[in-house]
Amino acid sequence: MSESLPAATIRTQVTVPLRFSDGYQTTARLHTFDGLVDGREHLAFALGDHTAAGAVPLVRPHSECLTGDVFGSQRCDCGPQLREAVQRIAEAGGYLLYLRQEGRGIGLYAKLDAYALQDAGLDTFEANVALGHDEDERDYTVAAQMLTALGVGPIAVLTNNPEKTDQLSRLGVTVTEQVPTGMFLSPANADYLAAKASRAARAADLPAVR
Ligand SMILES: Nc1nc2c(ncn2[C@@H]2O[C@H](COP(=O)(O)OP(=O)(O)OP(=O)(O)O)[C@@H](O)[C@H]2O)c(=O)[nH]1
Numbered sequence: 001m002s003e004s005l006p007a008a009t010i011r012t013q014v015t016v017p018l019r020f021s022d023g024y025q026t027t028a029r030l031h032t033f034d035g036l037v038d039g040r041e042h043l044a045f046a047l048g049d050h051t052a053a054g055a056v057p058l059v060r061p062h063s064e065c066l067t068g069d070v071f072g073s074q075r076c077d078c079g080p081q082l083r084e085a086v087q088r089i090a091e092a093g094g095y096l097l098y099l100r101q102e103g104r105g106i107g108l109y110a111k112l113d114a115y116a117l118q119d120a121g122l123d124t125f126e127a128n129v130a131l132g133h134d135e136d137e138r139d140y141t142v143a144a145q146m147l148t149a150l151g152v153g154p155i156a157v158l159t160n161n162p163e164k165t166d167q168l169s170r171l172g173v174t175v176t177e178q179v180p181t182g183m184f185l186s187p188a189n190a191d192y193l194a195a196k197a198s199r200a201a202r203a204a205d206l207p208a209v210r
């Protein structure tokens with residue numbers, strides 16, 4: 001791990017049985033932390049046999065999306081991605097990092113302002129910029145801190161977003177593999193997914209500049 005990464009420590013561990021609306025059930029060991037750099041209440045859900053000897057844990061850094069994760073909004077694919085991630089990680093063994101980065105880091109109200117601009121014709125990235133934000137303001141330092149505090153070594157990252165993998169690698173996390181998540185298309189999220197896909201493709205083609 002990176003020497004410059006500020007240390008965080010595990011604050012509390014607690015077991016929580018999970019039950020989803022489709023009946024799927026599993027058990028998570030929730031971890032909270034002290035010392036995360038942004039002072040927010042990020043969570044790590046340990047799922048499945050995450051300490052299996054020799055196994056590389058599957059890790060999903062999942063950015064909070066109140067509308068999609070909790071209320072089933074069809075404007076994005078966050079709810080189905082979260083549901084998929086919990087089951088895949090429970091089967092493989094690993095961690096879901098639930099990161100409080102609502103709206104790609106701009107917050108819930110600003111995300112809804114951005115939705116209003118999207119209804120007027122801007123795409124998901126243009127709307128952020130029109131509001132004076134960056135296209136994506138997420139910083140994954142807290143994810144690297146959480147993994148270090150958990151004593152996790154090399155990981156496989158469950159994401160379609162190369163920025164997550166790149167940032168974690170630069171923060172000193174050894175990523176053995178980027179494992180793609182599913183694509184969950186609905187009539188209401190087609191434009192959003194198309195914008196994300198074109199953005200991800202561009203990011204993959206560009207040299208890392210920071
Ligand atoms: N600003 C903004 N944020 C959005 C919009 N739609 C969804 N989000 C946020 O985007 C984030 C989605 O994060 P992720 O599920 O990690 O998606 P991702 O970055 O495409 O990466 P992967 O799903 O891992 O492939 C959540 O924080 C949502 O609240 C939008 O139109 N504008």
Ligand SMILES: [Zn+2]
Nearest residue numbers: 065068076078
């Ligand atoms: Zn969402």
